Amino acid sequence: MIRITNNFHMSEIIEQKTQEILNRFEITSIPVSVERIAAALDIQIKMAPSSDFSGLLIRKSHTALIGINKEEPHTRQRFTIAHELGHYFLDKRKDAFVDNKASIEYRDNKSHASRSAKESRANMFAAALLMPRPHVKKDFKRMVSKSGVFLEDHLSLLADKYLVSREAMQIRLKELGLIRPL
Numbered sequence: 205m206i207r208i209t210n211n212f213h214m215s216e217i218i219e220q221k222t223q224e225i226l227n228r229f230e231i232t233s234i235p236v237s238v239e240r241i242a243a244a245l246d247i248q249i250k251m252a253p254s255s256d257f258s259g260l261l262i263r264k265s266h267t268a269l270i271g272i273n274k275e276e277p278h279t280r281q282r283f284t285i286a287h288e289l290g291h292y293f294l295d296k297r298k299d300a301f302v303d304n305k306a307s308i309e310y311r312d313n314k315s316h317a318s319r320s321a322k323e324s325r326a327n328m329f330a331a332a333l334l335m336p337r338p339h340v341k342k343d344f345k346r347m348v349s350k351s352g353v354f355l356e357d358h359l360s361l362l363a364d365k366y367l368v369s370r371e372a373m374q375i376r377l378k379e380l381g382l383i384r385p386l
Contacts, residue, residue, distance in 0.1 A: 215328060215379075221293060222332040234339050235367040238285040241333075242270060247292065251317060259284035261291045268292060279369045283330050288328030295322055335376045336365050344382050354383060 221305065229244050242249050246267060251274035257279065260271040270288045272281050343365065346359045363373040377383045 209327065212352065217330050218290075218294075218325065218328045219337055222336065223318075223330060223338075225293070226336060232274055234336075234343075236286075236334055236336065238282055238289060238333065241289060242285065245292070247289075251281075259288050261288040263292065277369075279363075279367055279372070282334060282367055283369070283372060286330035286333045287326045289327050289333065291322070292324035294325050294329060303305065331372065331379070334368055335373065337380060340366075340376060340380060341382065344380075 225241065226232070226236065229241055231240065239249060242250070248269045249272060250269060251272050253275050254273045257271070258273050258276060262269045262271075270285055272284055274281075276284070340362070343362060344354070347361070348354050359370055359374055363370045366373065378385050
């Protein structure tokens with residue numbers, strides 16, 4: 205379990221951890237296959253409808269299961285899988301996590317939404333895993349160099365490329381200091 209009080213320091217640890225995972229599983233292309241990471245770890249992913257939860261992680265001995273709400277959009281499902289992988293890697297002492305729909309909404313870390321530090325870390329992990337800093341910075345720079353400005357269309361193109369929501373991509377770009385908060 206990781207205990208850090210400084211959000212910047214925690215963010216850097218998570219950035220490094222997700223890069224280690226991508227390197228370990230030799231994932232170099234975008235979009236990141238969270239399903240491939242789960243499979244390599246022998247984590248089963250099961251889909252089920254739910255009006256209460258977006259995802260859950262159940263860990264027992266050397267096996268684990270991630271449950272995903274099949275009624276949510278594909279981009280949300282991917283973020284939820286990455287979020288549950290965050291719990292798997294960052295919160296090793298706890299065997300079960302059930303994340304209601306509000307707990308994994310990707311908001312910036314300054315949000316006043318009530319959620320635990322574990323949920324915030326899992327969200328940071330999901331963002332860093334799905335939208336790796338080096339790739340996002342390179343793609344952002346390439347788009348801006350062509351037109352000189354970052355346009356709304358660019359946001360949609362990046363979100364589509366990384367298979368994340370526009371909101372998740374916008375927040376990630378802000379956290380990386382590539383765009384200014386509104």
